[in-house]
Amino acid sequence: xxxxxxxxxxxxxxxxxxxxxxxxxxxxxxxxxxxxxxxxxxxxxxxxxxxxxxxxxxxxxxxxxxxxxxxxxxxxxxxxxxxxxxxxxxxxxxxxxxxxxxxxxxxxxxxxxxxxxxxxxxxxxxxxxxxxxxxxxxxxxxxxxxxxxxxxxxxxxxxxxxxxxxxxxxxxxxxxxxxxxxxxxxxxxxxxxxxxxxxxxxxxxxxxxxxxxxxxxxxxxxxxxxxxxxxxxxxxxxxxxxxxxxxxxxxx
Amino acid sequence: xxxxxxxxxxxxxxxxxxxxxxxxxxxxxxxxxxxxxxxxxxxxxxxxxxxxxxxxxxxxxxxxxxxxxxxxxxxxxxxxxxxxxxxxxxxxxxxxxxxxxxxxxxxxxxxxxxxxxxxxxxxxxxxxxxxxxxxxxxxxxxxxxxxxxxxxxxxxxxxxxxxxxxxxxxxxxxxxxxxxxxxxxxxxxxxxxxxxxxxxxxxxxxxxxxxxxxxxxxxxxxxxxxxxxxxxxxxxxxxxxxxxxxxxxxxxxxxxxxxxxxxxxxxxxxxxxxxxxxxxxxxxxxxxxxxxxxxxxxxxxxxxxxxxx
Numbered sequence: 001x002x003x004x005x006x007x008x009x010x011x012x013x014x015x016x017x018x019x020x021x022x023x024x025x026x027x028x029x030x031x032x033x034x035x036x037x038x039x040x041x042x043x044x045x046x047x048x049x050x051x052x053x054x055x056x057x058x059x060x061x062x063x064x065x066x067x068x069x070x071x072x073x074x075x076x077x078x079x080x081x082x083x084x085x086x087x088x089x090x091x092x093x094x095x096x097x098x099x100x101x102x103x104x105x106x107x108x109x110x111x112x113x114x115x116x117x118x119x120x121x122x123x124x125x126x127x128x129x130x131x132x133x134x135x136x137x138x139x140x141x142x143x144x145x146x147x148x149x150x151x152x153x154x155x156x157x158x159x160x161x162x163x164x165x166x167x168x169x170x171x172x173x174x175x176x177x178x179x180x181x182x183x184x185x186x187x188x189x190x191x192x193x194x195x196x197x198x199x200x201x202x203x204x205x206x207x208x209x210x211x212x213x214x215x216x217x218x219x220x221x222x223x224x225x226x227x228x229x230x231x232x233x234x235x236x237x238x239x240x241x242x243x244x245x246x247x248x249x250x251x252x
Numbered sequence: 253x254x255x256x257x258x259x260x261x262x263x264x265x266x267x268x269x270x271x272x273x274x275x276x277x278x279x280x281x282x283x284x285x286x287x288x289x290x291x292x293x294x295x296x297x298x299x300x301x302x303x304x305x306x307x308x309x310x311x312x313x314x315x316x317x318x319x320x321x322x323x324x325x326x327x328x329x330x331x332x333x334x335x336x337x338x339x340x341x342x343x344x345x346x347x348x349x350x351x352x353x354x355x356x357x358x359x360x361x362x363x364x365x366x367x368x369x370x371x372x373x374x375x376x377x378x379x380x381x382x383x384x385x386x387x388x389x390x391x392x393x394x395x396x397x398x399x400x401x402x403x404x405x406x407x408x409x410x411x412x413x414x415x416x417x418x419x420x421x422x423x424x425x426x427x428x429x430x431x432x433x434x435x436x437x438x439x440x441x442x443x444x445x446x447x448x449x450x451x452x453x454x455x456x457x458x459x460x461x462x463x464x465x466x467x468x469x470x471x472x473x474x475x476x477x478x479x480x481x482x483x484x485x486x487x488x489x490x491x492x493x494x495x496x497x498x499x500x501x502x503x504x505x506x507x508x509x510x511x512x513x514x515x516x517x518x519x520x521x522x523x524x525x526x527x528x529x530x531x532x533x534x535x536x537x538x539x540x541x542x543x544x545x546x547x548x549x550x551x552x553x554x555x556x557x558x559x560x561x
Contacts, residue, residue: 012355012401013322022352026338033340098336098397101300102353103326250304 013103023104023112024119031082031120040081044124047074052131062139064131064149065219069212071128072156076185079157082120083164084178086113087246092172100250110242114165121157125150145221152218155231156211160185162238169245188234253278253405253435254299258308261294268294270459271308278404281431283450284439285553291459292439293333296407299437300330313405326355329403333410335394339383343374346382347396354401368396372426388419395423399430406430408438412445424449443550455556463556470552479519482528483541486512491537498531500524513540 014022031037048071055066090096099109132150135141160181167180192210195203207213214231217224254276261269269291276282284292297303299310301321310317313327338346347365356364369375372392377385382393391411398406411427412420427436427449440446446453446467453470455463463470468478484491491514496504500520507515518524525542532539 012357013326014353014355018355019353022349025352026341026349029345030338030340093336093338094332094334095336095338097297097302097330097332098350099353101302101325101328101330101332102350103322103355104353105322250302 016108019104019108020112024116027116040078044078048128062135062141068149075160079160080164080178080181083161084174087168088174088177117161148218148221152215159231159234162235166238166242169242254312256310259305260307262306280451281436281449282452283446284454285446286456290456296409301325327403329398329406331394331398331408335390337382342379344378350397351400356401368400372396388415404434406436457557479517479545481543482516484514485538485540487514487537498527500527
């Protein structure tokens with residue numbers, strides 16, 4: 001029975017990279033054909049413009065330090081708009097069955113979806129390049145600091161989208177997945193705010209949990225390997241949980 | 253094409269499929285028949301590698317579903333009960349995507365997509381959005397994605413459910429055509445569909461296979477085999493006894509008679525109709541009708557399912 005007859009075109013798996021990119025292309029196509037991507041971009045850029053103006057006008061310094069941490073917080077609320085549909089909708093529409101019965105490794109499926117969210121974030125981060133342009137036009141910003149600030153924003157996108165993908169695997173309901181992602185991300189923002197009210201021993205732990213603390217070095221123009229590792233670890237953990245979640249759903 | 257042994261699937265405490273053995277050769281249409289909730293979909297999902305089995309094993313297209321799922325998936329075309337479509341995409345975009353994830357090489361992708369559309373009657377629909385298609389055309393797109401990589405095995409879960417009569421005829425004809433050069437396994441709860449399409453029927457009830465074979469073989473096994481209706485315009489009173497005395501006849505059952513006319517339900521081996529007409533001629537009974545009846549699938553199904561419960 002091995003090697004059943006058939007034309008040369010059949011019986012191949014697309015390969016990991018090919019499958020990943022096919023999924024990414026499909027995701028991006030669906031994003032830009034549905035209103036969600038535009039709602040995400042518009043809401044984020046509105047907030048971004050506001051934060052940029054306030055940040056520069058209030059501090060009077062030609063840097064994106066304040067803007068970036070505010071934008072990162074805005075991502076907590078905007079990025080779930082994009083990630084909430086990714087697995088929830090596939091489960092609801094039954095298209096997950098298509099993807100899971102095609103010769104696509106689960107890792108390629110998850111990576112493909114994550115890369116699509118990241119590409120959308122790339123459009124967004126690219127659009128905020130206007131701020132850097134304005135700073136360069138009217139002030140004298142440090143280009144190195146600008147670059148690391150942007151890198152900080154990118155690693156935030158990577159981490160938050162992984163968390164968003166994870167909550168999207170837990171339910172067939174997009175809204176639940178979206179709100180779930182926000183609720184999941186909130187502690188990683190608020191923990192440093194809470195830390196000042198808690199006993200001294202707890203403060204460093206809570207600070208460590210907060211992404212804002214890890215974003216500081218990027219805003220200062222430093223790439224701290226510990227902080228970078230925090231974001232990459234966060235991303236890795238949630239991509240892994242996404243994988244585990246889908247695997248375990250098959251058994252139920 | 254399929255060698256499954258002892259397939260079992262449990263959802264919590266519910267046993268959806270229990271000890272299903274199935275062997276499917278290299279040609280033909282096999283129908284999974286059973287009421288809703290019998291375990292047809294679950295069995296198909298295990299064969300396609302969508303659901304892992306709790307027990308048992310399945311070798312599909314020469315590869316073990318559990319050990320080598322990607323190799324199996326590359327060789328199977330699958331249409332779930334609801335066509336898995338993205339309403340935002342156009343027919344062409346969607347089929348190109350499904351060809352990509354099925355590993356159709358770039359060089360032949362366009363040709364394969366065009367060929368699949370041609371075969372299911374979607375020519376000229378390339379730019380139509382999937383969300384705007386009628387149910388029958390969605391089903392066609394679903395079939396097109398299942399054959400875009402030209403798989404030797406096609407698994408179709410209720411391919412005609414929810415279609416209107418015209419679409420139904422179209423899809424059935426299409427399935428028959430697709431089966432010319434591949435194996436098709438389809439599920440249905442419509443008996444006539446199996447009768448019209450399938451070379452072989454596998455009857456599933458409460459997660460178990462209760463019958464497997466051709467409709468005729470199943471009928472014999474279920475004791476609901478073919479019978480002959482005999483109507484005599486007039487006959488002697490001992491006609492039933494004389495009929496039963498024929499060596500070719502195994503059973504005689506008198507049916508309601510009106511006046512002199514007598515009706516019988518006869519069962520017997522080959523040539524029994526000839527023997528009956530010879531007897532009637534010899535006795536001077538005018539035969540009004542001698543009609544062979546094939547057991548309907550309904551009778552077979554009820555006999556099998558009835559014996560199970």
